[in-house]
Amino acid sequence: MEPQYVSTPFGRRSMTLGMLASQESASKVDPDASVDKWKIFRALCEAKDMVGVSDRALAVLNALLTFYPKNEIAEANGFVVFPSNEQLSLRTHGMAGTTLRRNLAMLVEAGLIIRRDSPNGKRFARRNGEGGLGEAFGFSLAPLLVRAREIEAQAAQVMAAKLEWKRLRERLTLCRRDITKLIEIALEEEVAGEWIEMQKHFNLLSASLPRRPSAAEMESLLADLEAFRELIVKTLESKSKTEKTDANDIQNGRHIHNSNPHPISELEPSFERKQGAKPEEEPRHWREPPKSFSLAMVLQACPEIIAYGPGGGIGSWRDLMAAAVIVRSTLGVSPSAYQLACDVMGPENAATVIACILERGGHINSAGGYLRDLTRRAERGEFSLGPMLMALMRANGPTARKTG
Structure with a gap:
């Protein structure tokens, strides 16, 4: 059994509390414990950054392990290896002596090996009476056995972080x-919208990612890009739905004209416009409100409305x-104007428009008049909420935060 004692370094090398702690923990090694030296x-190698050692220090440790006679590091096999610097230099592919000593010191400071210096600083071992190795002076590998679980846990943590980084990178690429x-197809098909501005915004977002x-x-940028992708999809869906509705209206109109020679007014007198009635009193052509955008996207584009939520926050x-x-009341929008916006756009989209108006409050003279104008445009299928949200996201996005 290797004798347990406090070993101070030879010559001018000083003793440190860290070295003392490493020796103390190594003295408490489990006699029955063992670990595969290459494992x-x-x-x-995986956890080197967390442990605090360099690649060259690991190359020196690799050379030290080649001098250990067994694959399993265990107390029964001894812990000390005693190669000379010349032998270590050969097994580190000709590493210079000063570099070798510097990396050996790094391994000692990191608590991976312990110096067992002889009285004259030489590395050697004495034979015992049975012909086996007795007392040995060199470098003890006992800390590798004592810290095996700690090192393996750190390696698992590093590998998990690498996998998460790779997963985020793949999601970002997709x-x-x-x-x-999506922007390419919108430009090719000449879909109405601010696609050039969207392309510029996308380029700015992509350029904000470091090499x-x-x-x-990556997680921060991915959240912005996923919200931006959702905005583009919603805009395309809204345009596609509007075109489909218009096409159906035209087709239905032709069908009625061809199949029924009598005007609708003759069959349903109640729908005739009364003499002197205003055009606004005619029955409206209601369109199905477009799908609302995600709440996270709305709050990212319009953060000012959060303070008006219940308890100073918005969670739904x-x-x-x-x-x-x-x-609405603060902006001076009448209840009737807001109710009409809810009927035409849907309550979620109407609330989103109010949030956008609040965000752009300094640029709008009459919030009520602006809302009524947007409602009329939405009723005719000429207003899309997507570009408005996109412009506010661009103003409040990561690029704006960096330059602001």
Whole structure:
């Protein structure tokens, strides 16, 4: 059994509290414990940044492990290896002596090996009476056995972080590809919308990513890009739905004209316009309200409305609609104008429009008149909420935060 004692370094090298702590923990090694030297070395290679060692220090440790006679590091096999610097230099492919000593010191400071210096600083071992190794002076590998579980846990943590980084990178690549192709098809098909501005906004978002981004940076950008992709999809769906509705209206109109020679006014007198009635009194042609955007996207584009939510926050569409009622009154929008917007656009979209008006309050003279104008345009199928949200997202997005 290897004798347990406090070993101070030879010559001018000083003793440190860290070295003392490493020796103390190594003295408490479980006699029955063992670890595969190459398995723990691979774990160290994964966790080297967390442990605090360099690639060259690991190359020196690899050379030290080649001098250990067994694959299993255990107390029964001894812990000390005692190669000379010349032998270590050969097994590190000709590493210079000063570099070798510097990396050996790094391994000691990191608590991966312990110096067992002889009285004259030489590395050697004495034979015992039975012909086996007795007392040995060199480097003890006992810390690798003592810290095996810690090192393996750190390696698992590093590998999990790498997998998460790779997963985020893949999601980011797919999202950027989706946005690129969606904007391309919108431009090719000449879909109405601010697609050039969207392309510029996308380029700014993509350019904000560093060459070697961290997981947190990718996660932040991914949230912005996914919200932007949803905005593009909603805009395309809204345009497609409007075109389909218009086509159906035209087709239905032709069918009625061809199949019924009598005007509708002759069959249903109650729908005739009364003499002197205003055009606004005619029955309206109601369109189905477009699907609302995600709440997260709305709050990202219009953060000012959050303070008007119940308890100073907004966690649901109900909270947003409650806040919109308060903001409507604050902006001077009449209840009838807001109710009409809810009927035409849907309550969620009407609340979103109120949030947008609040965000752009300094640029709008009459909030009520502006809302009525948007409602009329929405009723005719000429207003899309997407570009308005996109413009506010661009103003409040990451690029604006960096330059602001």
